[in-house]
Amino acid sequence: MSLQRHRLDAEFALDPELCHLNHAAIGPWPRRTMEAVCRFATDNAARGSLDYLQWLEVETHLRHRLARLIGSDDSASIALLKNTSEALSVIAHGLPWRTGENVVGIAQEFPSNRIVWESLAPRGVRWRALDLDQSSDPEGDLCALCDEHTRLIAVSWVQYARGLRLDLARIGAFCRAHDIRFCVDAIQGLGAQPFSLADSGADFVVADGHKWMFGPEGLALFYAAPAHRQTLGLHQFGWHMVANPGDFEQYDWTPAPEARRFECGSPNLLAVHALEASLSLLEDVGISRIEPLIRERCDWLIEAIDRRGFELLSPRAPERRAGIITFRVPEVASERLYPALMANQVLCAQRGGGIRFSPHFHTTEETLTLAMERVEQLARG
Template sequence: EFPQAEELIYLNHAAVAPWPARSRDALTAFAQQNVDRGATDYPGWVAVESRLRKRLAELIGAASAEDIALQKSTSEALSVVAWGLEWNAGDNIILCRQEFPSNRIPWESLQSQGVEIRYLDLASAADPEQAYIDLMDRNTRLVSVSSVQYAGGLRTDLVRLGEACKARDVLFCVDAIQSLGALPFDLNECHADFVMADGHKWMLGAEGLALFWVNPEIRERLKLYQYGWHMTREASDFDAPSWHPADNAKRFECGSPNMLGAHVLDASLSLLQEIGMETVSAAVLERSEFLIERIQGSPTLELLSDPTPQRRSGIVTFSHRQIEPTQLHQQLMQQRVICACRGGGVRFSAHFYNDLDHIEQAVLRAEQLK
């Protein structure tokens, strides 16, 4: 399923993942249909999109595929929430300083409305969930977190934090891009009100298509600011004299769907579902454990990620005791170890299919650099 170039060791799934062969085949077949017959097969494309919504609903434990909206990106979905809610001057939102800009900028844009942003510094928080809880007060409207932090891979206890938010009537928003496709996720356990994730990382899809889930009980609290033919109840009646927003999550999809991206992501998720997320997750964590133990035992490398078992994810970040992180990253890339420079070090992010021997080779190459 992953016929990558032999000289390549790809450890960058936390950035942009390579597609499985079946996703390439799905894209090729879709393109050939379009070349040969245009949109003659459009009803079949819609069926693929519907199947994708069902797969995504199953991935997060949503009650219905109708609760899944397809967005262009995590950033777009976060912006739908940030600018869809009604805010009052003095309301506050809690974030951590180490968030990726997608989960920071939409909230910070609300400061012009008098919304206060409260920041948690993960670097100094021995108990991150308690630190979030301690920042809450009667003016806290929302807490937004990443299920897994992008730089160091710290895994958030979503159940504990979600329960605390629910008890305080605080909205809970989860950017799940660094966990969906790699780790189990269950809406019924974490009490999230909003969940979003691009498909191009651990879900092995293409850029430009993201999952967006809103708790159906509060869906209509989000005012709409994008409008078009696709987000109405009357979407199939182009001559309808009046219109109403769809009663399901499609109300957040203003225009034509990304059919190309849907075919790719549907094929990629079919692979993950065939293997089973428990098996995928066990394999991802096995590779992280291997990396953590290997780096901890290295005389030249220093582990930066939290090694605590319950905090582990698919991301392992480390530094070299003698080489500056940017230079280390550049040298590894030159040796065809595909990784990222993040969190003051180099980030490896192995998926379930990465061979342990190849991961060992990547660590050896890092150790041997000067």
């Protein structure tokens, strides 16, 4: 379970007593990301905005990296928004809805993927939710929830609580066949799993960068297929979203044809520098190499959970999971175990009725071993 350990030791300087198993919440910054932020801050303090054009070149590089991450060669379709919730809101309140239409999704979604669709109720749009606890075929049951009034299927690629990974290609094929738009929240998969825009059939892809991509909070990917960019109504306006943003005296303006039309104001260039550096690490290692490394760590955890007689709540089949492993210790309340783990430097989350561990490719076997030993000790105590 190693990957040129010396290289990773140079990139991740985590406290050896800390078991960081919370990439599904907020991932640690690699050293190169910390250094990029420090350089940006130092240059800003010493030179002001003299290097602004170079900062914008970094932003351009980031758009290309994000496009490659989702399997696209069209960086013009990438917008940089504040977070996943904002991106979902742009879609929800940009589509030209008709009264009586509906959105199909999943009941156990993170609140951002419920609230934004529920907010359409005053416009006569209904959110129809699949209960995963009652489904043995989530893709088939999602499609079965659709009717002639379904305008959009909106789901997370990987469910945040227990880590169920959906077969996007199956859902996407159904959407194309029935003229339904397909929105994918990829926040729990990008950086951990290969993503194919073509195979998924997604019309919209959204994801914050602060989880599996090792980036900062406050910057998110928003992909809108060219066919839908112009049809999404705009509700945020400013100097940056126009076709000629450098012409401050123009009065006859039009929105930019690129996805930048959804970016109303000044870019978050500090976060841009951070995320661009983090994605350079993912590209250096390679997502095709990262995915099996994460799978190894998840397999290790499942074996350790089984050996101790704990209850696995995450899917057991590798094709049904990404990097999230949620489990429960019998006769021990997760509400009690979680704060005890955090107090003992096991960085995790309480989700889906259990304890959620989310290792990344750099997580060592020593970290996993120490974390499970602490779980066992605290459960007995």
